[in-house]
Amino acid sequence: MIFLKTIKIETLADLKKALQTAIELEHATIPPYLTAKFTLFETGNDQIANLIGSVVGEEMLHLSIACNILNAIGGSPVINKPGFIPIYPGPLPGSVEDGLIVPLEKFSLKLIHDVFMVIEEPEKTVPIHNNSFAIDKKLTIGEFYTNIKKIIRELEAAAKAEGKTIFVGNPNYQMTFEKFYDTSVLFPIVDEETAIRGIDIIIDQGEGTTTDPFVTSADDGNVPELAHYYRFEEIYEGKTIQPDPAGGYMFGEPAIPFDPKLVPNMWPNPKMDDYPKDSQAYINSKFFNYNYTSLLNSLHETFNGEPEKINTAMGIMYSLRLYALKLLAIPDPNNPGYVAGPSFEYVVGE
Incomplete structure (x- = not known):
């Protein structure tokens, strides 16, 4: 489990800052998840790759919801700056204090267990037979979002007492994308009710509930699906989670096997400038x-008054895989026996 330092959220300015942190935190999980997924391409591990891909899609949804809420209260999401991307390996944004270092690495069960499950672990896990974890009580990501809900309610109540509202943003800035996200999970944020609904979706998809590893149907486009932590737990255990006839939940069939033979041996945490300038690794x-x-520039435009730019952003997102796969087919010029890999760096003046 990752923990965040206590973040003061008392004023509208504090709320805007917290939502920007939420945007950066949701984005920061995408490069490591995508890197692991890229290294599974055509390795016979499609089931695992699809599970990781489903989490990536929902992290993007959560980023979109946070941006919509920030816009709704008159803020402006900032996505296209070098500091928006964390340094890998390193901690996630939001003053993470528990020592978790998040890398860009090829897929492995160790990466799933030691990093991805730690990122997504809720404050209280639902025991799956033969598997449980001890939990320390600190500020988790779920609690961080719960605090945001609390201050939204408090600030809106205070505003209404004066005949006002904190939801003063331009509704035309709200982004929806029905081609990819059902309107039940990505919708315009226009008031307290829709803002709270959006945050509940983020919490439920990420953590589930304290009694059920599956996401509430209404929070997942009415598609039965595990919360992120439990999807990664299935991958690590190599089995699917299902109801136990005796009560609770258990690991069972079908299996989710992992075959490491064809996974490219990517050098961890690559950096573009580490490659020789005339090498194929550097060029790609x-x-x-x-x-x-x-992509980040298009997303910034999308959430700052040009929501139609999401189509451009999605097109660029799919092109990333092409260049990632090219890198994973190129020997690392600095490290014999390894291949190059994507570094997810913001380039300026290119």
């Missing part, structure tokens, strides 16, 4: 990072 790393920077 530059192409990858140029596209990644273009």
